[in-house]
Amino acid sequence: MFFAPDMSVDTDLVDFARSSSFRHLARETKRNYATDIRLLLDFLWSRGKRWAEADAGDLRDYRHWRTKASANPGRVSGTKWNRELAAFTRLYAWAKGEGLVRAVPADVKRPEDRAPDSRSSRVSWLTPRTWRLWTNVGLRGWTSKGMVEPGWTSRTDERDAAFVRTMLSSGMRRQEAGSLLMFEVPRTPLSGGRYCHGMLAGATTRTKASRTVYLSTDAVEDIDAYIEGPRAWAVHRAHQEGRYERLPMRRMITKVSAGLRQEVQWVDLDGVVGRAQLRDLTWDERRYLFMEGPEGPEPAWLWLNEQGMPFQLSSWETVFRRANQRCERVLRPPVSQMRDVHQRFAPYATPHSCRHSFALYMLVVLNHVLDRRYGLTPQERRDFQQLYGDPWFLVQNLLGHRNREVTMQVYLAPVTHLGLTSMLEAAKDPLTSAPLPDHGLDATFARLARESSGIQDIDAALAGAL
Known part of the structure; x- marks a missing residue:
């Protein structure tokens, strides 16, 4: 919901937020786009304009303010501007289709609207020995002398180190690795015995296409150590404190079929039976899946927080x-x-x-x-x-x-x-x-x-x- 400074609500923006153009975006993308659009709305409001009245000149002025103006202490990079431009393009393309505007004032596909100095700040590489250093010091509490720091206590270091090694070994994205279910960990060994392979569900990927992933046996061993240690401890505490019983939504897995098109069947708290192909389960749907464990129902989600609940991807x-x-x-x-x-x-x-x-x-x-x-x-x-x-x-x-x-x-x-x-x-x-x-x-x-x-x-x- 977008509120103007005079606390009025723009119904056209409400319709945009409810449209398929915006509704089907990933949650994080929705949050980012909404923030970017809000800042543009504030800029246009200062000029006495509604967003539907903006022209190409307004967007050029806004780009200058965001990226170049010396009076702006919070200037953004060209890469950030291009992301904001994608949000504006989506808004105005939808508005043009609805007859609210005649033309799209700025388009991410037009080179003249994009920032020429765009360079992704997310791109970075670490050599293997640097990753070892980062993991041992940053996650395991080592000192510069190669020993665990006195007084260091962490109940999540095994989980965190296993997660990092999983991504380093497989090349999976954060969402792909972070939304793995217990029975999706690659465990089929290759002939050399150093790697295992498995299938990554398409719904968790950026391209929405399933693909084969390879995980080193060392990474699998790290995952197993985490499952048998910190994860089991977190699940045990959750059972003791009755956290799972208090959940308003829980889908208990009753069957996972074999074969290329694996199907997951479950029953919810109301006794309603559901089913879906494993490859079609989104990360959000996976959070509610439970499976029978040694002490009773436990999340099928692999990575848990200290309370025994699914660890949020953004965390x-x-x-x-x-x-x-x-x-x-x-x-x-x-x-x-x-x-x-x-x-x-x-x-x-x-x-x-x-x-x-x-x-x-x-x-x-x-x-x-x-x-x-x-x-x-x-x-x-x-x-x-x-x-x-x-x-x-x-x-x-x-x-x-x-x-x-x-x-x-x-x-x-x-x-x-x-x-x-x-x-x-x-x-x-x-x-x-x-x-x-x-x-x-x-x-x-x-x-x-x-x-x-x-x-x-x-x-x-x-x-x-x-």
Whole structure:
């Protein structure tokens, strides 16, 4: 609901919020778009205009105010403007279809309306040893001397570390990994025994297309340790305090069919039977699914909070933020001891950094496998690529990208200009079969970081962590 400064309600905006154009967006997208539109409404109100009266000049002035005006202390980046522009485009395209406006004053598809200096701030890469450092210090409470800090207490470190390793090992997005159900953890081993594979439900993905995902056996073991330890403890406490019995909505799973089109059947608290294909269950619907556990009903949702309830997807941002803050506090020396104030001492990561790092790691490993393990000649490598695709194509499929350019220009931007083959040949450390983030290829990634921009590689004096 949008209220004007005079507390009036714009019924046209209410209709937009109820339209399929807005209603079918993801919850987080709705929240972001509503905030962006509200700021535009405030700007137009200061000019004495309703949003339906705005023209291209108004939107150009608003863009200048948001991105360039020196009088605006809260200027935004070009990337942020482009996201706001997508919200405005959706609003005005709907309004044009309803006959409320004659033209769309700004369109995200028009190059002249977009910010030329757009650069995604979410893109970041960490080398395997830097991820180990970030995990041990940020999540497990290690000090700069490689030991657990005295007095450190955390009942979620196993969960958090398992989640990070799951995303690093598989390349799944936050929503994809965060909404896994207990019986969706990939457990079918590949012949080499180092990875397991499973199917990711399409409804939880950005493209709404199911795809095969691969998870290292080490990540699966971390998940199992979490299930048997902190998760079981949280479920036990929830039963003791009767939390599950007080829920207003609960769907008890009665059957999960086998086969390619797995179907989930359940019965709710009113005895109403429901069913849906597993691939069609959205993250929101999954929160209400329960299964029979050792002590009675428990959430089918894999990742739980300390109260034994499904851990909200947005809460992972808080986990990463606190880990970043701890790394900064523990690893950053006093300014007086810095030789270079621009040097990075503490790693910084976001949930999406896991996906970018996975892409970089897999590109390096796939190139290494082709050139070293199989000993392919140039002609044999060309034949292999014709049959299976080159490593760039394989990484694209692992990420679930429809557009190869996104894989190359965004996720693997630091190495598109490098000759990976020559770099791998110069590497002194052999490829190990162990998955990310173990020690194989550390020297190769260190060299990549030196010769590329955007890759964090911190060689900290943390022998125990590295």
